[in-house]
Amino acid sequence: MKSRPPATSDTSEAATTETLRRQYESGAMVEELVAASGMSSGTVLQRLHDAGTLMRTSWQTRRMRQDPRARRRLAAHLRTLYEQHGKTLIEIAAAAGETRRGARRLLVEAGGTVRTTQQSLRMRAAARAAERHKLALSLRKKYAAGASVPELAEEANYSVATVYRLLHAADSRMRPQHGHGPSGTSGSRS
Structure with a gap:
């Protein structure tokens, strides 16, 4: 037996559709509506169509923007x-x-x-560093939960050495590595 969607979804969808229509009719472009709503362009276009919105041509949009x-x-x-x-x-x-x-x-x-070119470069570098730090913290959490470094490397699509660097950068407490050395005993690398 299928469960019915909550009643609020219909009203929120209708509100979203009406909001999209109002924004479009006041001059917003479809690309702007996509960026603002987080919906795909196909969904935005479908909702505008469902609301009976009269679509503009590009020259009509330019004229309206004047x-x-x-x-x-x-x-x-x-x-x-x-x-x-x-x-x-x-x-x-x-x-x-x-x-x-x-x-x-x-x-x-x-x-x-x-911004100057240098300001843009610094801003992008800071954003990359923040993403790398976020990844390092995520890897540390998974490593602490028991995942091995090779598993993390495969999951993140990075080399084992890069995962080790990220774990060290996140101040991870590393597990001892077994099976290394002259005795030749084999084991898994943590």
Whole structure:
């Protein structure tokens, strides 16, 4: 016997569909709705279609964006993507359907400051370091729960040496390694 979905899902889906429609009709592009909602573009398009939304062509969107309020909303959205999500000018230009130069202009109009190349590189390096630290902590937790280093290496798609480095970087308490040395006894590597 199939269980029925909770009643709230229908109402929340309807609210989401109506919200998507309102945002689209006020000038948002499908790509922006996808980024904001976390849904796939196919789902967003299907919900817009289900709501009876009249879809625009690209030139209609450009014309609509010449409206000062719509331009300010777009500029604010691009600034958020650039400053809070660490996107590059090229990435925000693609999200806005603009050139890199046009996206830069909108960013400045919204009060944003364009990063230097060095600032962007430092920001990306910090993000990579944070991801690496997160991975190291995850590996440490699994290692402490009993997983072996070769198992972790295979699961994470890294070499055994890299997993050892990550475990050491996370200050993991390492288990003794057995089966190494001149006696030739075999055992598993921890």
